[in-house]
Amino acid sequence: MGKPKIASDWMCGCAGCHMSLLDMDERILKVVELADLRSTPITDMKEPDASGVDVGVLEGAINNTANEEVAHKFRQRSKILVALGDCAVFGGVPAMRNFCGVKEALQRAYVDAESNEPGSQIPNDPELATMTKTRAIQEVVPVDYNVPGCPPDADVIFYVLSELAQGRKPVLKNELLHWH
Amino acid sequence: MVQLTINGKQIEAAEGTTVLSAAKQAGIEIPTLCAHKELTPFGGCRLCIVDVQGFRVPIASCTLPVSNGMVVNTETEAIQKSRKFILSMLFSERNHFCPFCQVSGGDCELQNAAYAEDMTHWPMQPGWNKYPVDSSHPYYVLDNNRCILCRRCVRACGELVGNFTLTMAERGASTLVVADTNVPLGESTCIKCGTCVQVCPTGALIDRTSAYQGHDLMMSEIKSVCIGCSVGCGIKMIVHDNRIVRIEGDWDAPVNRGVLCEHGRYDPMNEKRNRITSPMLRKDGKLTPVSWDEALSVVADKLKPLAGKEHDGLAALASTRLPVEALAMFKELFADGFKSGMVTSTEEGMTTASVNAVAEKAGAFEGKLDVLKNADVVLCIGANVAKSHMVAGFMIKRALPKGMRLVNIDPEASELDDLADVSLTPKTGSDLALVEALQAVIVKEGLGRAPLSIQNADGLIEAGVNASGVDAETLSRVARLLANAVSPVILYGKGVTAQRDEKLVEALLDLAKLTGAVDAERFGLLSVKGEANSVAAAQFNLDKQFVLNGQQAVYALIGDDFVSRRLAERLSKAPYLVVQATYASLVTEKADVVLPAALWSEQAGHYVNMDGRIQTAEKAINAPDGVRESTTVLAEVAMRMNMPIKQDWNTSLRTRKASVTLA
Numbered sequence: 001m002g003k004p005k006i007a008s009d010w011m012c013g014c015a016g017c018h019m020s021l022l023d024m025d026e027r028i029l030k031v032v033e034l035a036d037l038r039s040t041p042i043t044d045m046k047e048p049d050a051s052g053v054d055v056g057v058l059e060g061a062i063n064n065t066a067n068e069e070v071a072h073k074f075r076q077r078s079k080i081l082v083a084l085g086d087c088a089v090f091g092g093v094p095a096m097r098n099f100c101g102v103k104e105a106l107q108r109a110y111v112d113a114e115s116n117e118p119g120s121q122i123p124n125d126p127e128l129a130t131m132t133k134t135r136a137i138q139e140v141v142p143v144d145y146n147v148p149g150c151p152p153d154a155d156v157i158f159y160v161l162s163e164l165a166q167g168r169k170p171v172l173k174n175e176l177l178h179w180h
Numbered sequence: 181m182v183q184l185t186i187n188g189k190q191i192e193a194a195e196g197t198t199v200l201s202a203a204k205q206a207g208i209e210i211p212t213l214c215a216h217k218e219l220t221p222f223g224g225c226r227l228c229i230v231d232v233q234g235f236r237v238p239i240a241s242c243t244l245p246v247s248n249g250m251v252v253n254t255e256t257e258a259i260q261k262s263r264k265f266i267l268s269m270l271f272s273e274r275n276h277f278c279p280f281c282q283v284s285g286g287d288c289e290l291q292n293a294a295y296a297e298d299m300t301h302w303p304m305q306p307g308w309n310k311y312p313v314d315s316s317h318p319y320y321v322l323d324n325n326r327c328i329l330c331r332r333c334v335r336a337c338g339e340l341v342g343n344f345t346l347t348m349a350e351r352g353a354s355t356l357v358v359a360d361t362n363v364p365l366g367e368s369t370c371i372k373c374g375t376c377v378q379v380c381p382t383g384a385l386i387d388r389t390s391a392y393q394g395h396d397l398m399m400s401e402i403k404s405v406c407i408g409c410s411v412g413c414g415i416k417m418i419v420h421d422n423r424i425v426r427i428e429g430d431w432d433a434p435v436n437r438g439v440l441c442e443h444g445r446y447d448p449m450n451e452k453r454n455r456i457t458s459p460m461l462r463k464d465g466k467l468t469p470v471s472w473d474e475a476l477s478v479v480a481d482k483l484k485p486l487a488g489k490e491h492d493g494l495a496a497l498a499s500t501r502l503p504v505e506a507l508a509m510f511k512e513l514f515a516d517g518f519k520s521g522m523v524t525s526t527e528e529g530m531t532t533a534s535v536n537a538v539a540e541k542a543g544a545f546e547g548k549l550d551v552l553k554n555a556d557v558v559l560c561i562g563a564n565v566a567k568s569h570m571v572a573g574f575m576i577k578r579a580l581p582k583g584m585r586l587v588n589i590d591p592e593a594s595e596l597d598d599l600a601d602v603s604l605t606p607k608t609g610s611d612l613a614l615v616e617a618l619q620a621v622i623v624k625e626g627l628g629r630a631p632l633s634i635q636n637a638d639g640l641i642e643a644g645v646n647a648s649g650v651d652a653e654t655l656s657r658v659a660r661l662l663a664n665a666v667s668p669v670i671l672y673g674k675g676v677t678a679q680r681d682e683k684l685v686e687a688l689l690d691l692a693k694l695t696g697a698v699d700a701e702r703f704g705l706l707s708v709k710g711e712a713n714s715v716a717a718a719q720f721n722l723d724k725q726f727v728l729n730g731q732q733a734v735y736a737l738i739g740d741d742f743v744s745r746r747l748a749e750r751l752s753k754a755p756y757l758v759v760q761a762t763y764a765s766l767v768t769e770k771a772d773v774v775l776p777a778a779l780w781s782e783q784a785g786h787y788v789n790m791d792g793r794i795q796t797a798e799k800a801i802n803a804p805d806g807v808r809e810s811t812t813v814l815a816e817v818a819m820r821m822n823m824p825i826k827q828d829w830n831t832s833l834r835t836r837k838a839s840v841t842l843a
Contacts, residue, residue, distance in 0.1 A: 015354040086277075086279055088343075089301045092277065099308055136301070143301075172298070177295050177300065178285070178293075180279050
């Protein structure tokens with residue numbers, strides 16, 4: 001058997017979890033040694049192999065139809081799906097929008113905000129994905145491992161990836177368990 | 181004692197103990213959110229559920245009393261599963277998103293409970309309902325979105341503080357913590373003690389000053405004593421980077437058991453006065469910064485010729501907020517060394533002189549605040565403790581709903597009037613006649629618990645009625661209430677002691693004996709004293725009225741105290757004024773020499789509270805460069821005077837008979 005394949009993507013998040021992934025410094029070489037890094041937002045390949053990967057890692061919450069597609073695609077193509085970070089696990093900061101609803105949030109952001117030009121409008125290009133309620137990944141597709149943290153520490157990410165790459169089940173507890 | 185088994189361990193617990201505390205005593209931790217050791221069990225959060233053999237369902241251990249032969253299991257698979265489910269439900273109720281919460285990352289009991297159960301996610305998503313946020317209060321923010329409805333704040337407000345401001349409104353998932361009849365907290369009956377914030381397990385009540393300044397895990401915690409007044413509450417100072425971030429009540433402190441008042445918790449955080457950081461000399465009419473050496477030489481040169489002159493030399497005045505060490509040195513240097521006849525304190529014995537005069541004859545006759553715990557009738561006379569000694573006020577206020585009867589006697593209106601069963605507002609200066617009339621009623625009606633010889637009881641009653649303006653019937657009612665009490669307590673304050681009338685204190689002692697407030701075993705009479713070290717100052721005889729009459733210079737050791745306008749006026753008449761102070765004030769403005777003094781939190785020292793309890797205030801932060809501790813400066817002055825100081829405060833504290841037992 002070859003090296004396990006890992007793919008990742010980010011949805012409604014801040015990319016901070018992927019930054020934290022890079023914070024593992026030279027240990028990323030160890031991950032590359034153990035696993036075959038496939039599609040990620042920071043590599044050329046943009047989606048997981050159609051033939052499937054062993055581990056899919058998703059950062060960010062799901063707050064529009066495009067994210068839903070990504071989540072479903074990852075679920076279909078990954079043997080193990082990991083929700084990385086508070087947005088992916090709980091909904092996180094983007095989920096604050098749920099307390100006022102999509103309409104009010106868009107109105108505030110694109111029209112009412114003091115920094116907007118007069119006459120600004122909510123973007124309505126038909127090609128744009130449709131905004132939805134913000135959800136944790138587990139509300140849209142089943143998740144195998146939730147890795148909370150805002151962002152999860154590099155140590156936590158390294159632990160989870162190296163365990164999965166070696167065919168073990170990561171268990172987050174004590175020092176490794178932080179929601180932030 | 182009751183025998184039971186918890187997790188297979190044989191445990192003995194006193195009858196009436198809850199399973200939760202029995203387990204804790206045996207070293208078995210059961211997680212809980214609503215339980216608190218100083219509050220009555222409530223059973224609100226359900227996190228402490230346990231499995232009890234023979235019970236059909238899991239049961240909350242915080243409200244379950246132990247019983248003989250009970251077999252309890254706290255860690256069965258079913259219990260662990262239920263616990264996670266309970267936490268999931270709590271998280272799903274409101275906005276418990278952690279990343280932007282002030283208490284996340286170690287200070288949140290809800291988050292910690294989830295970590296303890298290894299929860300990596302919420303099985304149920306929140307309901308996205310919005311709840312009100314109340315930020316109308318100067319010191320804290322009430323965010324109902326973070327609330328788990330454990331009611332710790334509501335219980336603390338009522339049970340510990342006796343203020344009953346916080347309460348619950350609405351029902352079920354809509355339940356809210358509100359103030360009074362749902363008015364903004366900042367406009368409510370809140371007395372700003374902050375106890376609710378201290379007990380809140382989540383971020384529902386957060387402290388404005390310390391919010392978002394870092395996790396408590398990053399800070400150091402220094403246990404100390406509040407020096408806001410003579411109650412002497414135990415505090416914890418949360419310190420970071422040489423700065424006090426927050427002050428909390430110390431749950432283990434014997435005096436206050438965790439509660440604090442506004443002054444103790446927030447005053448030190450809101451200090452607005454200007455700090456003095458360099459010694460200053462008046463040169464050409466203007467205060468000019470100079471070196472310590474220059475300032476101290478000038479002080480020494482000026483003071484040297486004044487030594488040994490009792491009346492026309494030096495007068496000296498020290499704040500009663502200073503540690504015992506400083507007061508002892510001050511007394512030794514100026515009273516014993518200089519032999520000055522005018523060495524006193526900023527309080528001028530207003531709260532202690534007459535009390536000490538009685539103690540000279542009667543020995544230690546006053547009790548401790550603890551007696552309030554079991555009191556059934558309390559007579560408060562000239563003591564507006566709800567304002568001047570707030571935590572002592574809490575002790576009374578919280579006992580009232582449990583049936584304590586309160587009689588308040590004060591010519592001035594006070595918060596206690598509204599709470600008292602009987603409130604008397606006698607004419608000013610009629611206290612002695614009033615107290616004698618109370619004695620007379622008790623003796624006349626044969627209700628006395630101790631002998632007291634009284635001639636002409638009727639005459640005394642009439643005199644009391646005439647002098648005070650209190651009608652005879654009310655007077656008799658109060659006398660009977662006191663005489664029929666099982667464990668009465670008489671609490672007197674500045675209204676009494678400021679009269680400097682030894683006879684009045686003696687009369688109160690007689691009344692206390694007559695009513696059984698004071699007998700061989702019980703000391704149910706106590707005065708609230710004044711500032712943090714009133715008692716110590718009195719023990720060092722620093723209790724004269726400050727009168728300038730021919731003295732050539734004044735040494736005023738103000739420390740970080742506030743100076744009254746009256747005192748400042750008297751000090752400004754000094755021909756030459758040396759002031760040792762932390763902050764610029766009306767007094768430093770008039771001074772010829774200003775020496776900077778360390779703040780209470782910048783020096784360690786002892787304080788004797790109104791109970792006679794000798795407590796240690798710890799140094800929490802370093803003083804700014806150029807500022808020295810009061811004792812260091814006094815030692816330096818003494819050295820330049822060639823007046824060695826022994827610094828044996830513990831012995832000199834006890835040379836004078838005290839009104840309370842010093843320990």
